[in-house]
Amino acid sequence: MIEVKELVKTFDGFAALDGATLTVPTGSIYGLVGPNGAGKTTLLRHLTGVYRQDRGAIAFDGESVWENPAVKTRIASIPDDWHYSMQSTVRDMMALYRGFYPQFNMERYEKLKGVFEIPEAHMIRRLSKGMQKQVAFWLAMCCMPEYLILDEPVDGLDPVMRRQVWSLILQDVSERGTTVLVSSHNLRELEDVCDHVGIMNKGRVLLERSLSELQDNTVKMQVVFREAEAPALPEGLHVLHHSSTGRIHTFILRGNSTEIQDRLALCDPLFMEAVPLTLEEIFIYELGGADYEVREIVL
Amino acid sequence: MKSAKSFFNGALLRSNLRRFWPLWAGYALMWIAELPLPLLTQFLRLSSHDLPLQPYEALAHQYNMLSAAVTGGHLFAIVFGIFFAMAMFAYLTNPRATGGLHALPARRETLYVTNYLTGLFCMLSAQILAIALTGLVFAGTGVPIAARTLWLALCSGALSTVFFYSFGVFCVMFTGQILAAPVFYGILNLLAIGVEQLVLSFVGSMLYGYRSSFSARLGFLSPPYEILRYVHADYIYPDIDADKMLPTGLTVSHLGMLALYALAGLALAALGLAVYKRRHSEATGSTVAISWAKPIFQYGVALCSALSLGQLLYYILFGQYYSNGAHSLPGILGCTVFTGLLGYFIAEMLLKKSLHVWKSGRLGAAVVAVALAALSAAPSFDPTGFERYVPEASQIESVEVASSSYHWNRATFTADDAQALELVRAAHRSLIDDKARQQAYGRLDDPFDGDIVSVSLTYCLKNGREVMRQYRLYVENAEMHGADPLFDAMDRLLAEPGFAYSRVFGVTQSEWLDRQPYVIGAQLLMQGGEWREDEPQLTAEQARTLCDAAARDIEAGRLTCKFYNEQRSDPLYELQIYARSPEQPGQPEQPGQPAAASTVRSGMSLCVYEGMSETLAALDAMELN
Numbered sequence: 001m002i003e004v005k006e007l008v009k010t011f012d013g014f015a016a017l018d019g020a021t022l023t024v025p026t027g028s029i030y031g032l033v034g035p036n037g038a039g040k041t042t043l044l045r046h047l048t049g050v051y052r053q054d055r056g057a058i059a060f061d062g063e064s065v066w067e068n069p070a071v072k073t074r075i076a077s078i079p080d081d082w083h084y085s086m087q088s089t090v091r092d093m094m095a096l097y098r099g100f101y102p103q104f105n106m107e108r109y110e111k112l113k114g115v116f117e118i119p120e121a122h123m124i125r126r127l128s129k130g131m132q133k134q135v136a137f138w139l140a141m142c143c144m145p146e147y148l149i150l151d152e153p154v155d156g157l158d159p160v161m162r163r164q165v166w167s168l169i170l171q172d173v174s175e176r177g178t179t180v181l182v183s184s185h186n187l188r189e190l191e192d193v194c195d196h197v198g199i200m201n202k203g204r205v206l207l208e209r210s211l212s213e214l215q216d217n218t219v220k221m222q223v224v225f226r227e228a229e230a231p232a233l234p235e236g237l238h239v240l241h242h243s244s245t246g247r248i249h250t251f252i253l254r255g256n257s258t259e260i261q262d263r264l265a266l267c268d269p270l271f272m273e274a275v276p277l278t279l280e281e282i283f284i285y286e287l288g289g290a291d292y293e294v295r296e297i298v299l
Numbered sequence: 300m301k302s303a304k305s306f307f308n309g310a311l312l313r314s315n316l317r318r319f320w321p322l323w324a325g326y327a328l329m330w331i332a333e334l335p336l337p338l339l340t341q342f343l344r345l346s347s348h349d350l351p352l353q354p355y356e357a358l359a360h361q362y363n364m365l366s367a368a369v370t371g372g373h374l375f376a377i378v379f380g381i382f383f384a385m386a387m388f389a390y391l392t393n394p395r396a397t398g399g400l401h402a403l404p405a406r407r408e409t410l411y412v413t414n415y416l417t418g419l420f421c422m423l424s425a426q427i428l429a430i431a432l433t434g435l436v437f438a439g440t441g442v443p444i445a446a447r448t449l450w451l452a453l454c455s456g457a458l459s460t461v462f463f464y465s466f467g468v469f470c471v472m473f474t475g476q477i478l479a480a481p482v483f484y485g486i487l488n489l490l491a492i493g494v495e496q497l498v499l500s501f502v503g504s505m506l507y508g509y510r511s512s513f514s515a516r517l518g519f520l521s522p523p524y525e526i527l528r529y530v531h532a533d534y535i536y537p538d539i540d541a542d543k544m545l546p547t548g549l550t551v552s553h554l555g556m557l558a559l560y561a562l563a564g565l566a567l568a569a570l571g572l573a574v575y576k577r578r579h580s581e582a583t584g585s586t587v588a589i590s591w592a593k594p595i596f597q598y599g600v601a602l603c604s605a606l607s608l609g610q611l612l613y614y615i616l617f618g619q620y621y622s623n624g625a626h627s628l629p630g631i632l633g634c635t636v637f638t639g640l641l642g643y644f645i646a647e648m649l650l651k652k653s654l655h656v657w658k659s660g661r662l663g664a665a666v667v668a669v670a671l672a673a674l675s676a677a678p679s680f681d682p683t684g685f686e687r688y689v690p691e692a693s694q695i696e697s698v699e700v701a702s703s704s705y706h707w708n709r710a711t712f713t714a715d716d717a718q719a720l721e722l723v724r725a726a727h728r729s730l731i732d733d734k735a736r737q738q739a740y741g742r743l744d745d746p747f748d749g750d751i752v753s754v755s756l757t758y759c760l761k762n763g764r765e766v767m768r769q770y771r772l773y774v775e776n777a778e779m780h781g782a783d784p785l786f787d788a789m790d791r792l793l794a795e796p797g798f799a800y801s802r803v804f805g806v807t808q809s810e811w812l813d814r815q816p817y818v819i820g821a822q823l824l825m826q827g828g829e830w831r832e833d834e835p836q837l838t839a840e841q842a843r844t845l846c847d848a849a850a851r852d853i854e855a856g857r858l859t860c861k862f863y864n865e866q867r868s869d870p871l872y873e874l875q876i877y878a879r880s881p882e883q884p885g886q887p888e889q890p891g892q893p894a895a896a897s898t899v900r901s902g903m904s905l906c907v908y909e910g911m912s913e914t915l916a917a918l919d920a921m922e923l924n
């Protein structure tokens with residue numbers, strides 16, 4: 001389990017992390033989402049032992065990651081800007097990783113060679129961005145990590161390779177119980193693979209839940225009232241967003257679906273239906289409450 | 300559970316070697332081009348002459364090799380020390396690389412020590428290879444070489460490498476900008492002597508009587524200066540009373556000092572590790588990566604800028620029109636404060652990576668301006684009493700007076716008896732009292748009609764201290780007709796026979812007395828004011844006769860030195876005097892024969908001036924007049 005508590009990190013007076021707290025259960029795939037500049041990458045760099053926090057704590061199964069190779073050998077990470085040395089080939093980087101990760105699996109390396117089909121003797125810098133990403137996955141998967149920290153992992157990969165990569169990760173999660181923390185802006189994709197989601201904004205984790213909890217806790221209601229205008233809603237309903245098209249009113253509400261429908265029924269609507277919310281909608285409406293929303297701009 | 304500390308990772312070492320082999324190979328080739336290759340070509344040409352090699356020739360070849368290895372080793376270490384340090388720790392100047400390396404399961408110690416050792420291995424292995432090839436060249440061509448010579452060459456190069464490479468690594472730890480590393484390294488290597496020189500010249504421009512005396516007291520803090528100055532190949536000579544003066548072996552001077560530098564290098568490497576452990580990954584890209592070093596950098600740049608650029612600007616605008624400690628205080632204040640602030644804000648821009656630094660830097664700028672103004676103005680008021688200080692007679696061991704002017708050549712005189720010391724002190728006091736007039740001359744832009752006399756005084760005090768003063772005195776023709784306390788005091792001082800000995804023999808009176816018994820010949824260089832092309836040799840007897848006659852002329856007061864001379868006083872005759880060293884056995888003297896070609900030159904000359912009647916008569920007698 002990864003536990004992050006009240007993490008604070010400032011750069012020249014700017015708080016990139018401002019008390020971020022999150023928990024990633026063992027064996028879960030945790031999607032970390034948030035607007036640009038929310039602090040996701042900074043958080044991931046702390047989790048991989050690159051940055052040292054000003055305050056707060058990070059623990060992998062209770063152990064600190066900072067300057068702790070014993071913990072770091074259990075972690076493989078693929079940052080957004082994966083590093084390779086200018087002159088190195090895939091084989092060179094494999095040798096380097098093999099020297100640092102005692103459990104590096106050569107058998108898996110040979111098997112994955114057939115999956116990625118990248119010539120080992122090619123200099124990595126001559127490969128395309130997508131192929132470089134594939135190399136990063138190839139090597140990370142061979143490290144046999146217990147924790148996989150991914151920052152925009154499939155960015156640059158073609159659709160087939162995206163599926164391939166996710167399939168490999170999911171296979172590792174199911175067979176080896178790997179814990180995956182993934183930061184991405186591709187919410188549609190995360191929705192398919194994640195079982196837990198955390199939403200970050202301004203250096204803090206606004207909320208984190210299992211995806212099913214999150215979807216259960218936010219409801220999209222389409223309602224037609226007897227009057228064109230929506231009546232005053234009953235007390236206790238937490239409306240995140242309201243819009244209307246003709247006489248159809250769309251409400252995004254926080255709470256249990258059944259309870260919300262029971263309360264709305266008090267308004268005697270002509271029609272009322274609960275529609276499932278996508279992760280993208282949850283993201284947009286949750287952050288709308290945190291003063292981050294799509295603004296109507298007239299150019 | 301925390302893992303046990305590991306200081307080395309073989310995979311990283313191999314990865315580094317794979318990456319940096321071109322640099323490694325290039326460095327090895329440079330060493331080969333420095334040592335074995337030129338020796339090989341030289342020895343092959345020698346072997347074609349088919350002449351047997353004399354022992355001293357073999358030693359000379361070894362000396363040349365050792366000299367090239369030692370001096371070349373220093374220069375290679377100075378230049379490539381920082382290159383290898385930059386290469387091994389280049390990842391600290393690239394955010395992606397920093398993240399990549401620091402995310403690997405290794406402690407900072409492991410990364411640091413492995414990278415440090417990789418660079419050291421590359422540098423030392425190239426050196427070892429070159430020295431081994433050198434040994435093979437000697438052996439292969441039949442030129443004998445002592446294993447000790449090769450060992451000395453290796454030791455010297457290795458010690459130099461350890462220091463400069465470690466210092467380079469230490470400097471790299473403080474920056475996140477690849478190009479800042481060599482700048483820091485270069486400046487820090489020469490900072491001590493540079494600042495000393497700048498401070499001395501700054502203070503000297505404001506004090507009357509100040510004599511520049513670069514002592515390099517802090518030279519040990521400028522390792523290239525100190526190492527290149529002291530550590531070099533040397534011959535070992537037998538004891539002085541041995542039969543011959545040929546060297547018997549080779550050594551490297553001050554190798555112990557170099558070893559101390561190498562130890563200091565290792566200490567710096569350890570400090571570098573401590574700095575690296577505290578360094579934040581996000582500092583990559585910053586000019587100064589360590590927060591506590593930022594103010595040192597910023598105020599240091601301001602001070603150095605004020606001392607260097609400030610003085611340059613002051614000289615261009617004001618200084619070139621002043622001498623003798625006369626100066627423009629507003630000019631100095633303006634130039635130093637302006638250039639100091641310029642340096643301060645440039646440093647602020649580098650630290651903040653922004654041009655908009657006025658707001659963030661104005662408080663510090665105010666501190667810099669006030670501090671620089673105070674420091675710049677202080678010497679002008681001479682708070683230590685430097686200008687008026689004349690050592691008490693009881694404190695003085697001896698004092699050397701040197702004087703020269705446009706009208707007469709440099710002459711020196713060392714006073715150590717009470718009467719002569721009092722003359723010097725009286726002249727010194729007169730020089731001090733004349734400050735206002737001399738400084739006024741120093742400001743004149745008009746053409747000057749007269750002579751400019753330079754007087755320098757070096758007091759050796761009984762407590763071991765040295766007090767040095769130098770005055771540039773303007774003697775205007777129009778002023779010479781009235782009585783003047785300064786001119787009187789100087790004339791009394793210059794009437795000391797010691798000055799005359801110096802003018803005639805080019806050495807002090809005591810040196811003349813020491814060498815006079817060993818005179819074994821002379822060579823006539825000038826006759827009747829004209830240089831002789833044939834430069835005829837004189838016998839020992841002739842040389843001694845002339846020297847004795849000159850000494851009698853001096854003692855009889857026929858050659859006087861005056862502070863003021865309306866015309867230039869050039870010698871009519873000039874002879875080079877040969878004398879053998881008292882310790883040197885040399886060849887037995889042959890009466891009536893010129894001095895042997897192997898005679899040691901004495902450093903003495905004989906200048907014959909108008910009025911030296913006995914000497915001129917002796918020259919007549921030798922038919923040289």
